[in-house]
Amino acid sequence: MKTIYAALLAGSISVCAISTVKAQAPQTETPAYKLYRATTTKINDLVHTKLDVRFDYKKRYMYGKEWVTLKPHMYPTDSLRLDAKGMDLKTIAIVKNGKTTPLTFTYDSLTVAIKLDKTYTNTESYTIYIDYTAKPNELHVKGSAAINDAKGLYFINPDGTEKDKPIQIWTQGETEGSSCWFPTIDKPNQKTTEEIIMTVPKQYVTLSNGRLALSKVNKDGTRTDTWKQELPHSPYLFMMAVGDFKIYKDKWRNKEVSYYLEPKYAPYAKDIFGFTPEVMEFYSKTLGVDYPWYKYSQIVVRDYVSGAMENTSATLHGVYVQGTKRELDDRYYDGGRSTIVHELFHQWFGDYVTAESWSNLTVNESFADFSESIWAEYKYGKDAGDAHSFDAMQSYLNQPDAKKKDLVRFHYNDKEDVFDLVTYQKGGRILYMLRNYLGNAAFYKGLNIYLKTNAFKNGEAQQLRLAMEEASGRDLNWFFNQWYYGAGHPVLNISYKWDSATKKQTVYLQQTQDGNVFTLPIAIDIYAGGKKERHTIWMRDKADTLTFDVASKPDLVNVDGDKILLTKKTDSKTLDEFAFQYFNAPLFLDRYEAIEFAKTRQSDKAAQKIIIAALTDKFYQLRIKAINAAALTSYDDVRNAGVPIIARLAQTDDNNLVRAAAINALGKLKASGNMNLFKQALASQSYAIQGAALNAIGMLNPADAIALAKQYEKESNGALAQAILSLYATSGTDAEWPYVLKAISEGDPQTQFGLLRKFADFTGRVKSPDDAQAGIKFIGDFGLKYKQYGVAPQIATLLTNVKDARTKLGDTASAAAADKAAEALK
Incomplete structure (x- = not known):
């Protein structure tokens, strides 16, 4: 699963980039937190699950019939407990020789305890029949910041009353939501084959796991589709989707690959998902295990409760991917x-081999996070892979509470808590680091051993360790003990001393974090006399002093030459050394660090040289970083050298985001001579470039910008729509208020966060009290x-602030409404 949340930067109403995990809540030692979260004991094992379901759109019910086959795991048993949340259980019976015999059961609304007809041993299987009704909208279950609702089965606009919203049904199983729509043992350490028979209005298509074995049109205007998943997988990976979707058929080798989209987006199916077969081929070859399932489908649904979900052979996405x-x-x-x-890699790590408990979620989610970086590296180059991994690490490092949490976590308040920056971003970086330490061949051989050893079963971090040790021949207890079963990360201070008399270069390393000392294999590259020499050292103590013989004073000593360590680092290189690093060290982070160091020192010629050179860096993200860093209004030399380059980038760079960043930088200069450039950029097919151009024109002439914005309102989207919204909120009049209120109300969380301050200012100055109170209501509801x-x-x-502004306008009713909304947030 890839989860989404919007978080606020401290001290301001501003949006962070959409992230892959939920916000970090401090872990308090409640009684629940103190419990050891053992892997669920297996008393009975699921073998096969057959469902026959129909939907009542009006009532938001699902009528289900289930035949579930089980057998005792080890010890004889005469009872069975199934998870079944909020259902009406009408009949529970044993099935023998085609006949059903009712069984006695007790039900507490969450689980059902069933008395079997006899004691069964682990050499015997038995089948239970259940007639039930699932009522997800009447179920009161707790969601989380990662997965904001947990009722399992979702009816979207079932009455068709919401304009421009399709009628859909879809499911969400992780973590334990499947048992909201069918009785099961809803634990990740269970595996079962599956058959789902869905009867739906015939105009709709269906999707589920596995293959569509049969489709039959009925006389009552319905159609019955039978889906079969003939390889075992965990109950949380079951899925159904029903709705008006257009299907685009693709192929990988001899397997079906398909994309399910609303009709509006069907023409863009290949643009959205068309690279999927290429990724399947890359992962299959890299892992040495071919994509294991019958087919691979991807579907986009409305109102999804998270980011995306790796249901076996049928990934479900929220609308943000389309x-x-x-x-x-x-x-x-x-x-x-x-x-x-990310979701595709889960088909191996998560579906083919599944975490045996939520405590070991890392063997699902850390790998999926890691996969994002290796695909970026393969497809777009090493800079792209390293940048993605570095961004993930920074997300983890910037959450102070995250350092207190183990990667493998046997203590938590709620299972949802493990879907966090530690499991995702930190775990992905740890794998990136392990690959570097072992080398590609040993690392991927280890993954191959892990997958094949545990195929269609469950895995945990210790099995991963054993597989990596088998592949590499190295003991890895030290690595797993500190990175998987320990919390935190090293905080590393690095300083240097050159002795010209003895020709010795000294490097001082100090770990300053509280708690354990980390064992760190570190590559140190010494650049001297036109050559680079690498030294690999092991840091095992709180502080180390390293001395190297060097013929001449080094131009650069580059600690962590592979830029791979998961660490918060303070490096005392000089500006000249960072300048040498930018022009001579090979990696993304070498150049990133130099730009970061130089951006606050642009009075110095060496810093200016770095910034100006980085404007044409080979990697687009560093070009953007340099554009944003260039102090064009502070230093004549930077402006004189930088503006011509930035103007060229604004017009000719092959990356739309670089062009947009360049236009924004030129706009801040407020130079009228750039107006023609900005107006020409409005003709671009890129919304990002158009949005930047409109912003820049607004900085020069707001009235002119508003007039231009009127021409683009209907065809705007993405960054252009945000630019129009920002312009109207900043400089608009009451005439623009309806557009602003509608746009921000319908915007995604990122747009809402980013424009909230400007919207509040507009709410404060709009003339109509009714309009002001509508704005106040939106702000207050947003806060809640x-x-x-x-x-x-x-x-x-x-x-x-809105209250004060309304008071100055004499609008006491709106001022009171703002005061009341503010009080409600206390």
Whole structure:
């Protein structure tokens, strides 16, 4: 699963980039937290699950019949307990020789305890028949920041009353939501084959796991589809989807690959998902295990409760992955494509081999996070892979509470808590680091051993360790003990001393974190006399002093030459050394570090040289970083050298986001001579470039920008729509208020977060009290909705500002409404 949340930057109403995991909540030692979360004991094993289901759209019910086959795991038993949340259980019976015999059972609304007709041994299987009704909308279950609802089965616009929203049904099983729509042993350490028979209105298509074995049109205007998943998988990976989807058929080798989209987006199916077969081929060859399932489908649904879900052979995505060709041209890898590859890798790590407990979720999610970086590396180059891995690491490092959590976590308040930055981003970086330590051949051989040894079964971190040890011949207890079964990360200080008399270079390493000392294999590259010499050392103590004989003073000593360590680092290189690093060290992070160091020192010629050179860096993200860092208004030399390059980038760079960043930088100069450039950029097919151009024109002439924005309102999307919204909120009049209110109300969380302050200012100055109170209601509702992320104080401050502005206008009713909304957030 790839989860989504919007988080606020401390101290301001601003949006972080959409992230892969939920916000980090401090772990308090409640009684639940102190419990050891043991792997669920297996008393009975699922063998086969057959479902026959129909849907009542009006009542939001599902009528189900189930035949579930089980057998005792080890010890004889005369009883069975199934998870079954919020259902009406009408009949439970044993099936023998085609006949059903009712069984006695007790039900507490969450689980059902069934008395079997006899004691069964583990050489015997038995089949239970259950006639039931699932009532998901009447079920009160707790969601989380990662998965914001847990009722398992979702009816979307079932009455057709919401304009422009399709009628859909879909399911979400992780973590234990499948038992909201069929009775099962809803634990990840269970595996079962599956058959689902769905009867639906004949105009709709269906999707489920495995293959469509039969489709039959009925006389009553319905159709019955039978889906069969003939290889075992865990109950949380069961899925169904029903709705008006257009299916685009693709192929990988001899297997069906298909994309299910709303009709509006069907023409762009190949643009959205068309690289999927290439990823399947890459992963199959890299892992030495071919894609294991009958087919691979991807479907996009409305109102999804998380980011995406790796249901076996049938991944379900939220709408953020889809877009028109114009929208997709601005998104690049992190605009949905990384989610697509993440979920696909789960078909091996998560579905083929499944974490045996939520405590060991790392063997699912850390691998999926890691897969994003290796695909970026393969498809777009090493800079792209390293940048993606570095961004993931920074997300983890920037969450202070995350350092307190083990990767393999046997203590937590709720199973949902493990879907966090530690399991995803930290875990992915750890695998990136392990690959570097072992080398590609040994690392991927280890993954191959792990997958083949545990195929269609369950795995945990110790099995991963054993597989890696078998492949590499190296003991890895030290690695797994500190990275998997321990918390935190090293905080590393690095300093240097050159002794010209003795020709010795000294490197001082110090770990300053609280708690355990980390064992770190470190590559140190010494650049001197036109050559690079690598030294590999092991840091095993809190502090190390390393001395190297060097013929002449090094131009650079580059600690962590592979830029692979998971660490928070303070490096005391000089500006000249960072300049040498930018122009001579090979990696993305070498250049990133130099730009980061130089951006606050642009009065110095060496820093200027770095920034100006980075404007044309080979990797687009570093070009953007340099554009944003260039102090064009502070230093004449930077402006004189930088502006011509940035102007060229604004017009000719092959990356839309670089062009947009360049236009934004030129806009901040407020130079009227750039107006023609900005207006020409409005003709671009890129929404990002158009949006940047409109912003830049607005900085020069707001009235002119508003007039231009009117021409683009109907065809706007993406960054252009946000630019229009921002412009109207900043400089608009009451005439633009309806557009702004509608757009922000219908916007995604990222748009809402990013524009909330400007929207509050507009709410404060709009003339109509009714309009002001509509704005106040939106701000207040927004604050309540995201209160769990700690935004309430900032939202309350915005409402107080609105109250003051309305008071100055003599609008006491709106001022009172703002005051009341602010009080509700306390």
